[in-house]
Amino acid sequence: MAPEIEKVKVLIIGSGPAGYTAAIYAARAGMNPVLYTGGQPGGQLTITTDVENYPGYPDGIMGPEMMEDFRKQAERFGTKVRYGLVTKVNFNVQPHQVIVDDQVEIHADTVIISTGASAKWLGLESEERLNGKGVSACAVCDGFFFKGQDVAIVGAGDTACEEASYLANICNKVYMIVRRDEMRASQIMQKRVMNNPKIEILWNTETEEILGDDEVIGARVVNNVTKEVKELAVSGFFVAIGHEPNTGIFKDFINMDDSGYIKTIPGSTKTNIEGVFACGDAQDHIYRQAVTAAGTGCMAALDAERYLASKE
């Protein structure tokens, strides 16, 4: 027997700040949204500890707890939150076809993509073990915890330079670990880090291990030309080697930039496909914060509502 097809007005893919905020707005607007959480219910903030920069929490809050609050608020207004991974879509048809876990077929009048992005990591055992205990992929999020301290950052692109400069404003000293004898970053960004007296660039250098049992106390690095090994006494270790947007399943339909970030029409969350909207980190390689993701989640729900109204 062919599987039953479910028809929904608004399908939200992803359960980070963007997806849940879209759900809150869509549910309160009477659009009965269905939200699929994906493999990381609650999104990226579930792998961090303190979140101190989200407005409304004057004492800060733990990331997983905050995302529980988001989920409860979305459910309170009737969002159907379901565990499941969207595995295939067909946006060439109306309503849009979405397959979950290779089994369930949904036909959606509108789809809100809020699948976020994943930070790239070096792949060291110590990096995974100390993640959230001094290891971070977000200087803007976690730099403040290392105020006045010495930190290291790995990376050689524009983002790494920007984050190194950001850290230099807060921290005592920043070691910038660069694998080659040159950087990928633009000249202007390179100049900014090279001229900053608080930033020491370690060229031709790779990280062997991040040191510490329960928190970062240093990093052992090796010069890949001279083979000289040294230990940096740092309490924070930042990885800025890029992010990967979780947008692969949409690539045959949705316009994206070279890195896979979804292109939206400026001032909106509209994609090139009618009735498909994108919000949060999946379409934002610049700000990448919970509050900006939530903001665009709100926009996506309002855009979806207006689109549906225009079709009535």
Ligand SMILES: Cc1cc2nc3c(=O)[nH]c(=O)nc-3n(C[C@H](O)[C@H](O)[C@H](O)COP(=O)(O)OP(=O)(O)OC[C@H]3O[C@@H](n4cnc5c(N)ncnc54)[C@H](O)[C@@H]3O)c2cc1C
């Ligand atoms: C370690 C760390 C610390 C951070 N700290 C802060 C901080 O202190 N303050 C701050 O503002 N920001 C912080 N950030 C950044 C913040 O987490 C992100 O900007 C924000 O989570 C982006 O929200 P999002 O909803 O776009 O996506 P995400 O949070 O990435 O959520 C994406 C969601 O999509 C789901 N998904 C993916 N693919 C599929 C699929 N195929 N089907 C269904 N679902 C799918 C995932 O399961 C997940 O639920 C931090 C990030 C990290 C990694």
